[in-house]
Amino acid sequence: MKKWIVWCVLLVGVLSFPCTLEGAVREKKKRVPKEEKVELSEYDKLFKGKRYESAVGEFVAVHKMDGKLYIEYPLRLLGRELLLASTTTSSTDHTVCTNGFKENTPLHIRFTLKDGSIQLRKVNALYETESDKAEVRQAIRQNFNDPVIATYKILAYTPDSLAVVFEMTGIFLNEEPQLSPIPQESGVMRVTAAYTSNLSSIKEVKAFKDNMSVKSQLNYTYTVARDRLALVKDQPLTVEVTRTLLLLPEQKMKPRLSDSRIGTFLTIKRYLSESGEAIGKYSYANRWRLEPKDEEAYLSGELTEPVKPIVFYIDPLFPEAWKNPIREGVLKWNKAFEKIGFKNVMQVRDFPTDDRSFDPDNLKYSCIRYVPTAVANAMGPSWVDPSTGEILNASVLIYNDVIKMIRNWRFVQTAQVDPSVRGKELPVAILNESLSYVVSHEIGHCLGLMHNMAASAAYPVDSLRSASFTRKYGTTPSIMDYARFNYVAQPGDQGVKLTPPDFGVYDEFVIRWLYTSFETSATIWDEARTLEAWVDEKANDPMYRYGRQQVMGRYDPSALEEDLGDDPLKAGEYGIQNLKYILSRLNEWITDDPTAEYRRQLYDQMVSQYYRYIRNVMYNIGGVYLSDAKEDSRYKRHQSVSREIQKASVAWVLSQLKNSTWIDDPEVLRKLPLGMTPSVTLAETLGKQLFLLYKQVTLSASLSDDPYTVEEYLDDLYRDVWESAIQNRRLTTIDMILQSQSLAPLSEQVKTIGGKRVGLSLADIYCYGLDPTGMTDRYIGSLRAVEREESLTGFGSGYGWQRVLDTQAMEEAPAYYLEMLMKIKDLLESRMETFVGEDQPHYQAMLFAVKQVLGKQAQKN
Template identity: 50%
Template sequence: MRKWMFVLLAVMIAMPLSSDLYAASKKKKKKGATAAALPAPKKVSAYDKLLKGKNVVTSKSDFITLHKVGNKLYFEIPLKYMEREILLASTVTNVTSPEFCDIGYKANSPLHLKFTKRDSSIFLRYVSSSATTDNLQKAMSSVYGDPILYSYDVKAYNADSSAVVIDMSTLFTTNVKDLGFFADAMMGGMIKISSSFKKEASYLDESKAFDDNLSVKTVMSYGVSLSVMGMMKLMDDYPFTATVTRSILLLPEDKMRPRISDSRVGIFNSNKLRLSITQEDAIGSYSVAHRWRIEPKDVEAYKRGELVEPVKPIVFYVDDAFPELWKEPIRQAVTTWNIAFEKIGFKNVMVAKDFPKDDPDFDPDNLKYSCIRYVPNSTANAMGPSWTDPTTGEIINASVLVYGNIIQLINNWRFVQTAQLDPSVRTKKLPDDVVQASLIYVVAHEVGHCLGFMHNMASSAAFPVDSLRSATFTQKYGTTPCIMDYARFNYVAQPSDKGVKLTPPNLGVYDEFLIKWNYRYVPDARDEWDEQAIVEKWVDEKAGDPIYRYGRQQIQVRYDPSAIEEDLGDDPVKASDYGVKNLKYILSNLKGWINDDADYSHRQTLYGQIMNQYYRYLRNVMYNVGGIYLTEVKEGTPGKRYEAVPKARQKASLAWVLKQFKDSDWLNNAELKQHFPLHVDGSAIVRDRVAKDLRGLTSNVILSSHVANSPYTVNEFMTDLYNGTWNNLLQGRSLTQGDKILQQAMVDMFCESLSDGAGKKSASPFGFAPSVDEIVAYGLDESGLIGRFAEQFRAVDEEYGRGYVASRMIENRFGTPGYGWQRAVNVSAIDDSKAYMQDMAIKSRNLLKSKLGGTSGSAKVHYQSLLIKLNNALKDKL
């Protein structure tokens, strides 16, 4: 028992110890087992490796999140945005020199793109939108696909694999041509810009992401060289740096209904092909108008005729860099278009806001915002480009650029066109009220472009000339039915006319019609083709009424004398007569009217403007000679598509020009001349320009006579030109300086017809195009480059043929040409002018031979020189 008790006691004593040992042993084993079962250190995801760290700057959004890592930029794109259409635009934010590009401007149209995914690659594709179809989708998709622009490897997925990350650095940090902000060449290659990108001096700057857009700023450096036609190097490896904002905007999935264009209405448009087997037996072409998406908030109220606000107004932000005096008229220029919108049932469509001061998200260079920008350089101009969704023509963004010297341009216009009647402009600095009123007109015109409206150069020809001298008429209508014309200020009004309005209207009758055609809401139409018939009727109703006639701008060729810039009224001869009278009055008072001009520099500038204005009056009339009125006409409505200017008007116009040519000595104001630097008389400069233009009329006369019922033939034109040229010899008058210049020019033209193959100057294939002097006088080059280098460009025209410069200029017009500019007609098949010119050479030689004996002194020397030239050209030709 004791032994048993002893054993039991021993066990009891031992149990705690063995339990502890067991527990310790178990713990030890457990500890060891735990260590063996722990997972390996957590693996860092590719996303975290790429985008986590102190040097990562992230801008997050529901659309595309941006991650900037040093000089690399990563896009985190949700997969739900694959296949969604976007626009990618490049806007210049600031520059180190204003010579090459304009701040606030998009030199290239935004790229219409989309991202697509295939396996582990993301493709950036162009969106093909040039063709549409109703019933041949499969056939169309096989030939109108979306080409790949770039391919990117997927670098990572986000945590839930709903978005991919790709490296987009190359698109923003290298010199991508499609995002360039200055061209390699301008003016059709005549001005050559060579740029070498300096990658080492370029870097990524700020980037921002928002719910439907993003912006990335890049500082880009170049060495730039500039030359004109290879004849003169203006700059060589000039250092240039620009900050450029690239912005991406998500386009809506719910597309705006397009509006099919009508060539009788001056609206910018985009051309398209239509594949259909039910509408036509051929692949048809059509175009869609450029227009903002203006739809009523309350459709039923709109249908009842109530004024309704749009779902989305058109908002323009006004640059805070503008002089304070300019800001209010600029705002008024925007909102004045509301008058027209109210007439079609919309209110508060046009909104002008100042640049927000406390909004860090606002960026005037982001495609999201339409702005009116101040460009502080020496250009005397303004422009109003817009950019669209290419699929529908919906205007997505627009800009008005107002250049620093616009007031100088207004000053010049107002003085030479209205100083005869308005004492307030007879000053070196225009009064504030004149500046503001003029700015409203200038900016409202550019806002009109932003609304989709082209120039309508035929508009001012709808008004009778004498109506422009009526106070009642001009106070109601101004100088033109359409501010999209270049009908500036009232140069017709005479000093005795009281109460006459001297400015264009804020909005004209035709401007209101443009708003109706482009923006009236048509809720009951099924689609754009159903709608087309409705809007077409609006134009049909106005057909034949000159107030509603659209005249294409004639940049490349000049046929129609009623669709010319810088003219007024329906009769160029009568309007120019009034204008010349006013110029003579203004010039006679120029010295006394302008004060605070001790060195006469301002008066010299105005004298140059008087010369240019006089040249325009002569040229406006000259367009009648060989002129053809052009009108877009639909079958069954009034009007003729083309109609030659009546023969009597052509003859009278040529006679008027030749008389003015010889009577232009009034330009040589001796009292002023003594105060100007050394220069050639103004009459000689104008005569030289006009003489060259007279030589270029032959092609117009050929075409005009070809289409006329009662033609003013080339033979009649040459005969009238001959009689006008030798008028002093035929009538026994003394030789004048005007006679000498005209005779020299005409003999040169006659002699060129006798050279082998004829001379370039007389046989230029660009003869319908305006000369360099016309380009400058009529403001056809909005860049101002041709005016700046006019002498060099005149030499180009001399070398390659008159009109060559203009023929190349068309390649550099902003916006979409559409049907906006008249194209040239080849007349070589009907050109028999050479024979008549040669006949004029023979007649001129015979006349000089018969009259030479009765002359003496400098007149005899002049005639001898012309006779020698004609004899040399005619030698062995008969």
């Protein structure tokens, strides 16, 4: 009975199970409500269902989506200072955009949060104070705050609410002019470009520990013009740029106050004191942050490695033969650092092949780049934290034709002594040595050193012919001078060193001054007093004198480019003797040259070198020696070149011009393309400059106790230039050119009598040196190239250039020029009947021109 009951129960259970299950399922369905729609966050809405490329670093996350750029910026970093830099990565016209170069100074910026938006502010780091008073610091904040240059709407907060997301596309394309890769000028060309937005785009994003980078392709139509002539007009230009947003250190480097007697690049500051005195101007010297790993060992005099070495990465695109000399040019500076207690400061590495994060155009990496462009040059710019002057990045750009420049220098300046440089190719050892020198000079800029154009004037000229002296000191106390190779050494001078030193005593001293590490407790003001005392000790030693590069106001003949020694007349004489020696053997030495192309290059360089020798002496005329010395120094702030040297220089220059026909070597010229003879070009160019030096002479005379006056200067010119008529000897072509050249400035000066002023631009005369009108001859082109090489190339103004001074108020030149015109008129009229042959038509033309200038006054006489 019990079994039956059990089986019945089981059977009922089995039969009823499917129904019960189905019912349960139905019941469950009844209980489940309709699916609720999940509300997406603003962050998810921004990215959900879209294709985008992201890069996430410890600093920021960056996203490229639908052609736009979105940044996730941490709230904790709001207010932190950053640099935003733009580097050209590639372009379709290398003559406009140089790969690896930053056309503009990086933007110094920070982000702030305001009313639900992110503000991009440009940091105003110009004003500083040492005061701890809240009132002083508040005054700076209120009066010199950071301006807002862009505002971005916050699109979302990240899910963890630790960062905000905003779109920042425009600044990585063409929104900010200071990030443009297009220069306003390229050499002597003017560049204009119009941005083509529909062809431009963001290509790639990367993010790292303390920076992010964005590669963009920018398109333009551009025009290149010279004067008013468009050489390229409305042509397409594509430039790929890499823009780096770099987080600056929160713990700032201790800055170093500058000293105007030491040539370093500067970060300019304005100083606000507690006392309310006038706001002062001072500056920090730009330098790398160099700190010893073991401070105790360093202070005890042991060689110590730095916490962070200075690393340069070398471009794999360089010709293989260049790489070792380039490395040597960098590593040589370790010798200077070892003298102040640091070892292995300078390091050179190849571009990493196994590090995907490496990018030579990222602001984090300092690189030596190869520029395969027909430019004979190299450069070494650097970029700093504007708050402290800490160098954060530097580049060395080496152009392809630097080898041609080296080869030409070595031939024109040293072939009289060194037979090994007389062929078409330099020996490997000399080429490597010279390339290493060029790189070392540019690395000096990267370390913060400016040009020191006064260095070579420390050496007596005849010492440059001494084997013992030159082997010890080279040709200059500073590799940062433009003192190339030893053009003073004469044939037969045995054992004379022909090259600059690896480093001079001046260079080593600047490295000591810039990079010596003091105890961390010392303030910048304590350090400044110690450093000032170091410079005081050297202040009377010419080997340590710093001379600013002269760009606009060119007054100091002891601080010139491309000169050697303390006497430009004597050095010029030696150099010209060597040029004559080399020129007379040019065809003998250069034989494997069927088109004479190589000889043409060398010959043009010789003409340019001859021009330099004469020009260097011309700076004596009206010259003023300049110095940033203290009152108790042997050097004066400004001191006129002596009357005797100025007078001798006028005679020397005119003698050279009158006897310059040796440069017109017929055996050489007949193998070259047709052109004007160089002596004619030189006489025209330098003669024009010579007659425009009256402003310098006026200034120099006003500063001297025994002046070389404008009256004496013009008398000397008159007697020398018109000597053919005074002595009644036959004219030469050079005589005719110089006499013709003398009348133009005379005419202009006479116009100023009565108050009409003529606008002469000394900047045009001395910065570029040559009249750009109608000069197409290759020799003039060569001379212009000389001037361009020596003009400012954007490295920074250092302690400022000597400005051009307006001497009009004290000028008496118009009266003396009128007197000279009257003397010329009287001379020609009195001698006209005695002039013979072709001389008489020339003198008649000159007399006619003089009378035209003098006008009615001359007609009455």
